[in-house]
Amino acid sequence: MKNAKYFILPLAFALLQSCAANLSYSGSPFQKSYQSITSAELKTHLYIVASDEMEGRDTGSEGQKKAGKYLIEQYQKMGVSHPKSMTSFHQIVPTEALKGRRGNLPQSENILAYIEGSEKPEEVIVISAHYDHIGMSDGQIFNGADDDGSGTVALLEIAEAFQMAKKSGNGPKRSILFLHVTGEEHGLLGSLYYANNPIFPMANTVANLNIDMIGRCDPGNCDKEYVYVIGSEMLSSDLKKISEKANASTTSLELNYKYDDPNDKDRLYYRSDHYNFAKNGIPVIFYFDGIHEDYHKPSDTPDKIDYVSLQKRTQLVFATAWELANRKDRIVVDKKVK
Template sequence: MKKLLIPVFSVFLLLSCETRNVSNTLQNSNLTESNIKGDKAFLSAYKMINADELKKNLYVIASDEMEGRDTGSKGQKKAGEYIINYYKNLKISYPKGLDSYYQKVPSEYMKKKGGETLPDSENILAFIEGSEKPDEIVVVSAHYDHVGIKKGVIYNGADDDGSGTVAVMEIAKAFQKAKQEGKGPKRSILFLHVTGEEHGLFGSEYYTDYPVFPLANTVADLNIDMIGRDDPENRGKQYVYVIGSDMLSSQLKIINETSNKRTNNLELNYKYDDPNDSQRLYYRSDHYNFAKNNVPVAFFFDGIHEDYHKPTDDVDKIDYLLLEKRTQLIFATAWELANRHDRIVIDKN
């Protein structure tokens, strides 16, 4: 997540995290055949999302080999290649009209927007076309960049935003499973990995300035930025912060809350769900570039923890079972947005 230029956060004492066993079963979830009400297609896809796979991918994305994934760096490009190969293996392609998974974000564009010189970089786009309403697009997004290497120390960014990156990948796998079983989404899903977030939300701004699909046809953006940890205020709780879900569409918040009750019934914390909050989190991740273009958004977030933007944001501190549950919630929300009869409406300003 983009850091404020003015320090506003308290310094937290470093707390140790217990290692948790990772399970590939539904026993850690409230989801059962009975409360799904016979929706076997959803259940089959939902079960594809599991902590072991999230962990496997995150140990690559946030490894030292990726050198902190700074925008346009060799390490970020290597992480991007891993993400693309993942989609290729799942037989998930890029949007029609593009010649690859990449949307180039030029150095000149980022310099114009932020006043600093960065190398050319790329957004990564994977796409599953809808079966009934292919021109209506649900976006699931996360940034795959981080802050690189500082004074010879690698900032791996396991939570920020390795956790969001692997969550998008797992959600894509779940939708592809449904498609392969003849139950693909009615609306199209764009899995959008953006660059340049840490330097100024550049990748998402570039996408909304030069959208591959018209923003008028974009149903919603579900943005995932840091969902693998807990903050001191919520230590040990089963929760997630949700920001902006009723800022433009009251229906989006209702859908997310209903999806939550249907699945893991996490505590949905709305503490930061206010544009006037002192932390200004509504403005600090990639969903904002969609929101300012009148696209409904929901931003999923775990809070500011003691390793935020520090070299200690490592894979061994991720709560993989909680990461699984949050990813499942976002998938369930995307499933409803993609498959409901009517597109959600914008009823707020």
């Protein structure tokens, strides 16, 4: 028995190492923030953002500006401000930068909310969603509840979760930028403008987690708890591993990689705002629920959203962002741009 201490000490060290490896997801600050993301709050926000009052949120329209005002009010209520270098939450996107598929569009705005990191504030995680949709046609309103009201309200809940952690003294070590982009439906124009005029240098942008449609299901998957994860290993050998660890430690969704191929016939890797980050060498994940029967139709309304699935997918994005923001080392970029 005299050598027992030589056995016990390595065992204790191994246990401590094991606990440390899971600390980011098992600790109280994470759990409280994670559990603050609720289907009820997502539903409350979405019934406003995708209401008839917003008139389909077409780029530069009064309806879109109303939706933007609501988003800013929510950030102000939770105590989240805009980047210090800006005088407001608005990054003006001039009409010259909004030459879309239907010609020139009115001036619009990207909306930027920001939580500064406590240890590595110069390194930034961008979480994005587009808050525009396709407006009205022939007297019908295209509410865009899933596309992309779902991603828009997910950002609000994720920001609130991080802000809760910050208020308890456990804010993210790296900075988080919540980027609501305009003009996606006309050709990824708002995110292109941000990429060309970044508030934070692209070299300091660690990753982009982009959310575009996470509130519904597509044919063949409606009996599953899943989400399509696109682009997670295109540029970084770290990001997919982090995503899968976050999922295994929290939501346990089926991560579907069907579209995780730049040669896929639907070319979804190129079709949402993350691509304007990816082509600049920034690792990305695009979260997506698939193409359903109400895609780009007036019938994409808040009553058809699966709010439990929306909650779980939002929590997955939060858990992934939590790890990216708090891990010791910045993730590597070790693959070529596609």
